[in-house]
Amino acid sequence: MNKEKKEINLPSRLKSIDKAVVEATDFASRAGFSEEALYAINMAMRESVANAVKHGNQLDETKQVEITLKNSSEGLEITIRDFGEGFAVEEIPDPTNPENLMKADGRGILFMKTFMDEVKWSNHARGGMIVKMLKRR
Amino acid sequence: MAELNISERQAGDVTILDMDGKVTIGEGSIALRTTIRRLLSEGKKKILLNLGSVGYIDSSGIGELVSSFTAVNKEGGTLKLLNLTQKIQDLLAITKLLTVFDVFDSESDALSSFE
Numbered sequence: 001m002n003k004e005k006k007e008i009n010l011p012s013r014l015k016s017i018d019k020a021v022v023e024a025t026d027f028a029s030r031a032g033f034s035e036e037a038l039y040a041i042n043m044a045m046r047e048s049v050a051n052a053v054k055h056g057n058q059l060d061e062t063k064q065v066e067i068t069l070k071n072s073s074e075g076l077e078i079t080i081r082d083f084g085e086g087f088a089v090e091e092i093p094d095p096t097n098p099e100n101l102m103k104a105d106g107r108g109i110l111f112m113k114t115f116m117d118e119v120k121w122s123n124h125a126r127g128g129m130i131v132k133m134l135k136r137r
Numbered sequence: 138m139a140e141l142n143i144s145e146r147q148a149g150d151v152t153i154l155d156m157d158g159k160v161t162i163g164e165g166s167i168a169l170r171t172t173i174r175r176l177l178s179e180g181k182k183k184i185l186l187n188l189g190s191v192g193y194i195d196s197s198g199i200g201e202l203v204s205s206f207t208a209v210n211k212e213g214g215t216l217k218l219l220n221l222t223q224k225i226q227d228l229l230a231i232t233k234l235l236t237v238f239d240v241f242d243s244e245s246d247a248l249s250s251f252e
Contacts, residue, residue: 014162014163015163017161017162017163039224042193043195046161046162046195047195047196050162050195050196050197054162095232096232096233101203101232101233101234101237102203102206102207102237103200103203104200104201104203104204105196105197105200107196107199107200107232108195108196110196110231110232111195111196111228111231114231
């Protein structure tokens, strides 16, 4: 039986990305999501945790990435919080603009938006960024 | 086992890299970068990446493909892609990179295109 909610705290290192992806896809699998949805969750989770670890917490292992997975009537709700300085998502350049096509990075947010049904960014009152993502069934 | 195994073979002056595994942030992306840099330092500038056994690639891996393409071009060489899985093809479409890379389903067609 799938627990309705799971909280995971991980240190800010690259290996935490794989761990977070496995936790999220296992949770979603137990909640009955399709193979296609599991791939989408895998992709979005990898990008969002990578952003939190690398860009948010700057690979500072003393800073945690806090993840909440929730199986609700709407679908799978994922919340990821980092403890970095935050950023304005609207200021991230569109990686599909011809001038940005050959840049090595900057595609993570595009993947998150592509693979999830909803993605919202906000600043936490006590610092850090929060990303909330929803994958409908 | 490594996240990404890269086997190298030569077909004339084209170096084919058979990639097996994941091209993701960290180990997989670094393995690709290191191999491409080494080939360029050895003067091997015609490179065909066989992605048929790459089951997974993230934005960092896509970025590494772009960096590799740019690095090879800068040295006057050519990097092309072979055997894209549907998932990788979709990612390249989403990122509008399908028009940037020369992509082939057949190794012999890919090799001929280097001539």
